[in-house]
Amino acid sequence: MIELTKENFEQEVLQYPGVVFVDFWSPKCEPCLGLLPEVESFAEQNGGKAKFCKLDTAGNKRLAIAQKVMGIPAFVFYRNGEKAFVFDKDQIDMEAVQAKLDELLQ
Amino acid sequence: MEQVYDILVVGGGPGGLAAGIYGSRARLKTAVIEKGRPGGQAATTEEMENYPGFFGKTTGPDIMKQFAAHAQHFGTEIIQGNVVSLELEGPVKKVVTSKGQVYAAHCLILAPGAEPRSLNIPGEGKLRGKGVSYCATCDADFFEDLDVAVVGNGDAAIEEAMYLTKFANEVTIIVIHDEGVLDCNKASAEKAFKNQKIKWIWSSVLEEIVGDELVESVRIKNIKSGEITEKEVNGVFFFVGTVPKTEFLKGRVELDQHNYIVTNELMETSVPGVYAAGDARQKYLRQVVTAAADGAIAAVAAEKYLAELESFREQVLEVETPVLLAFWAPQVEESIAAIGILEAAVAQSGGRLALAKLDTYRNKKTADAYQVQAIPTVLLFEDGQVKGRIDRNVTREAVEALLQSASGATAS
Numbered sequence: 277m278i279e280l281t282k283e284n285f286e287q288e289v290l291q292y293p294g295v296v297f298v299d300f301w302s303p304k305c306e307p308c309l310g311l312l313p314e315v316e317s318f319a320e321q322n323g324g325k326a327k328f329c330k331l332d333t334a335g336n337k338r339l340a341i342a343q344k345v346m347g348i349p350a351f352v353f354y355r356n357g358e359k360a361f362v363f364d365k366d367q368i369d370m371e372a373v374q375a376k377l378d379e380l381l382q
Numbered sequence: 383m384e385q386v387y388d389i390l391v392v393g394g395g396p397g398g399l400a401a402g403i404y405g406s407r408a409r410l411k412t413a414v415i416e417k418g419r420p421g422g423q424a425a426t427t428e429e430m431e432n433y434p435g436f437f438g439k440t441t442g443p444d445i446m447k448q449f450a451a452h453a454q455h456f457g458t459e460i461i462q463g464n465v466v467s468l469e470l471e472g473p474v475k476k477v478v479t480s481k482g483q484v485y486a487a488h489c490l491i492l493a494p495g496a497e498p499r500s501l502n503i504p505g506e507g508k509l510r511g512k513g514v515s516y517c518a519t520c521d522a523d524f525f526e527d528l529d530v531a532v533v534g535n536g537d538a539a540i541e542e543a544m545y546l547t548k549f550a551n552e553v554t555i556i557v558i559h560d561e562g563v564l565d566c567n568k569a570s571a572e573k574a575f576k577n578q579k580i581k582w583i584w585s586s587v588l589e590e591i592v593g594d595e596l597v598e599s600v601r602i603k604n605i606k607s608g609e610i611t612e613k614e615v616n617g618v619f620f621f622v623g624t625v626p627k628t629e630f631l632k633g634r635v636e637l638d639q640h641n642y643i644v645t646n647e648l649m650e651t652s653v654p655g656v657y658a659a660g661d662a663r664q665k666y667l668r669q670v671v672t673a674a675a676d677g678a679i680a681a682v683a684a685e686k687y688l689a690e691l692e693s694f695r696e697q698v699l700e701v702e703t704p705v706l707l708a709f710w711a712p713q714v715e716e717s718i719a720a721i722g723i724l725e726a727a728v729a730q731s732g733g734r735l736a737l738a739k740l741d742t743y744r745n746k747k748t749a750d751a752y753q754v755q756a757i758p759t760v761l762l763f764e765d766g767q768v769k770g771r772i773d774r775n776v777t778r779e780a781v782e783a784l785l786q787s788a789s790g791a792t793a794s
Contacts, residue, residue: 305520306425306443310418313462337524344595346524346617347511364511365520371480 277319280331282339288329289354295326295380296354300345302334307365308349314370315351322374325381355380386474387411389684390487391677392465395422396670397660398493399449400677402458405491408685414453415477415485417464421446422495423624423661424670427538428519428545432567433670443519445670461485465494470634470653473691488691489655489684492631492643493677496624496661496668501533505591506620513597513617518542521617522549528616531556531600533588539621540566540574546619547579554581554613556588556602591618626662638664649680654747657684687747694748697738699766704788705736706781709749709759712741717758720776724760727781735785762788 278288280298289296299315301308319328333340333348343352343359351363351373361376389405391398394416405412419425427442436445454460463479468490475490498516500506506514515521522545530550532543535557546553555574557564561584564571574580589601589610599614628641636644636652642664649657659676661668698705706724710717721739728737742749742757752761756774762784763769769788772780 302520302523304523305517306419306421307517307520334523337526341524341596344512346513346596347515347517347521349520350511362511365517366510 277316278327278329280329280336282336285331285336285339288327290357292327292354293356295360295377297326297328297377298352298354299328299330300333300340300343300348300350300352301330302332302348304334305348311349311368318370318373322377326377353377353380385411385486387413387485387487388688389413389489389491389681390415390475390477390485391491391493391659392477393422393493393495393660393662394420394450394460395493395495395660395673396424396446396449397495397673397677398422398491399446399453399458400674401491401493401659401681402453402460402677403449403456404678404681405684406453406456406458408681410681410685410688412457412681413459413461413485413487415461415463415465415479417462420450420460422673423497426517426519427542429541430670449674466630468630468634470656473655475655488688489657491649491657491659491677491680491684492635492651492662493659493673493680494627494630494662496626498620499623499625501588501620501622503588503591505593505597506618509591509593509597509618512595513593513615514591515617515619516621518545518619521619522546525550525617527551529554529614530617530619531588531613531615532619532621534621534623535559536565536621536623537567537570540564540570542619542621543580544570544574544577547577550579550617552581553579554583554615556583556586556600558585558587558605560585588618624661624668628662640664647679648683649676650683654751655684655687690745690748694740694745698763701736701738701763703734703736704769704785705738705763707738707740707761707763708776709740709742709745709752709754709757709761711743711757714757716774716776720758720760723776723778723781726778727785760784764788 353361388410389412391401391414394414398414402412402414424442425446430442465477466480467478469476474486476486478484526549529552532555543553543555585606586602586604589603592599599612601612603610626642643658643662644664645658651658657680659680660673698707708721728735758776760772761768770784
């Protein structure tokens, strides 16, 4: 999975002509850490279909806020540089996330 | 079907992990199934000052890491999985995870814990993750140098508010009670009153959270005057209690009207072999220390239950010859006489019959399982099955009739 920062976000996400999945997380966030293994296998299983990234909000707070993310964990799907769908903490369910990816790839 | 565990614990918070420790130390095959990281709610509570033995600089996550390491040290298996359904009938219980994995055990300890309560205030749902939060350790960072509001006034609300002052510019606590009245413990209240970054709004509730894509402000209602004021904040943290995560248990074990699991002092639920521990139980005090206590009690009760089952299997179900099982009680004269009659029958059989006795007061579960309603009661077992019974009138004639009516047994 690609590690995003405020330096590469524009290029990797906003300028990418396809579907990008971004996991907003932070090392101090236990629920985020709990999800990491599932996120990593989700990225592996779907490798090549889309771009999979994670953003450690600890060092990139303003970037997260600019993306309207002020609570983690949050999964955001982008398509052609635009925000397509947001899963906030309570909605995160890996099956639903997979379904959303499949939907966006059509 | 793969292996059958002795004890399967659903939930890896302090209650579940303590049950793991006690189960494993008793050399029972024990596993804890946890959907996230072990630690439960305590793992997202930064400052934990009231767990006995740990004070000073310990954090919730640190203590929970110790709990998990301790359980694993004694051999507890920690399995990643989210239990969504269960099969509780019969001697072997099964749990099914969201991924379809099935695990089986002789005993289950349910420790699913609780989650933050939502007040369903207008804007609360819409702005979740966009300024509305229930987890300070997860989200405090976003509010560095910003202003936040905190709703609640118990231990969690006040203590988490103080944690937030390390990040935020200003933390405004909205309290429903009169000025100076807080539900939280006095030590934390004192510290909070001295904290310069905390502002207090008394006799008030949150009316609405305003914002388009992120939280912009909150509308606060004074419950005495009815007056509504608006305050610009970037975030709202709710600490207004928790609700038990027992949806998946509805109709399976007895729950009270608030959906807490009903148990007795042995942590037994309404289903034999199924126990509960921690915040999801109906109880007086929900803390890490009481969850740990519940876990220990549940594991020990399960151990005793398994020992009872084991000895029943050995003495009754798996015996080669037919077994006369007497349910008796020392205070019931008749039952002692009955045993005398059975002993005679066994002696006369020349080794083709065996006798087992169960004191009903100490083996209530087994008695109930076989619908024993009177003492004495005698059941004739062959190959683990009940082939005949005598309820109450245990006479020599009755015993002879019982033995003759069943196949393969000879009376004299």
